[in-house]
Amino acid sequence: MTTRNIDGVAIHSLGTGPPVVLLHANGGDHHDFDAVSAELGRNATVHSIDWPGYGDSGVVPDPSACGFADLLPEILEQLDDGPFVLVGNSVGGFAALHTAARRPDLVRGLVLVNTGGFTPRLPTTFLACRLFGSPRVAPIAMRLLPRLYLRRDHDARPDAANCSVPTVLVWGTRDLIFPWRIDSRRARKALPNAQLIKFPCGHQSHIEMPEAFLAETIGFISGPG
Numbered sequence: 001m002t003t004r005n006i007d008g009v010a011i012h013s014l015g016t017g018p019p020v021v022l023l024h025a026n027g028g029d030h031h032d033f034d035a036v037s038a039e040l041g042r043n044a045t046v047h048s049i050d051w052p053g054y055g056d057s058g059v060v061p062d063p064s065a066c067g068f069a070d071l072l073p074e075i076l077e078q079l080d081d082g083p084f085v086l087v088g089n090s091v092g093g094f095a096a097l098h099t100a101a102r103r104p105d106l107v108r109g110l111v112l113v114n115t116g117g118f119t120p121r122l123p124t125t126f127l128a129c130r131l132f133g134s135p136r137v138a139p140i141a142m143r144l145l146p147r148l149y150l151r152r153d154h155d156a157r158p159d160a161a162n163c164s165v166p167t168v169l170v171w172g173t174r175d176l177i178f179p180w181r182i183d184s185r186r187a188r189k190a191l192p193n194a195q196l197i198k199f200p201c202g203h204q205s206h207i208e209m210p211e212a213f214l215a216e217t218i219g220f221i222s223g224p225g
Contacts, residue, residue, distance in 0.1 A: 015041025023092025029055030035210035117156025
């Protein structure tokens with residue numbers, strides 16, 4: 001594995017073949033994908049990103065889901081071996097979908113694992129968004145309360161409506177962060193053409209059930225279409 005730094009963001013790369021980018025959830029780092037990255041690297045060039053403030057990366061002025069989403073296209077442009085399959089978990093899925101909708105030239109496929117951006121806008125959520133969207137509170141909230149650091153514009157549905165790339169939607173049915181019966185239904189409605197894969201696990205099937213995750217997704221990840 002080799003590591004490089006792009007504008008303060010650490011990128012860990014291995015393997016050869018079609019390029020794949022792994023985008024971890026809030027509170028994690030590139031090691032979230034350790035159970036699957038080596039196997040993916042047999043047939044793909046795998047780039048695992050540490051979001052700013054996590055792992056080996058520095059910090060940025062906007063450490064939020066929306067800030068990461070805005071940053072991702074810049075990172076992909078500098079990787080310069082796209083278009084990419086983006087595999088995003090939670091906040092990583094939100095950033096991946098945002099990029100696919102706005103920069104389809106950089107993306108050839110999406111694997112969205114219990115993706116963020118489909119949480120209902122309840123009054124309590126709105127109040128929490130205002131609090132946890134502040135620059136002082138956001139870094140703490142991102143580590144402690146994933147459902148509550150969301151900002152008002154952390155809504156993936158507009159991007160879903162503009163997404164035209166092949167997409168796999170992966171969901172753990174026991175997720176307590178983005179519940180299957182609520183968030184996944186909203187995601188499925190917004191992405192009606194996506195392939196749906198569900199696992200009897202929580203928020204991170206690539207960690208909890210790596211062999212099953214690979215069995216269901218490796219063909220698509222290595223080369224959709």
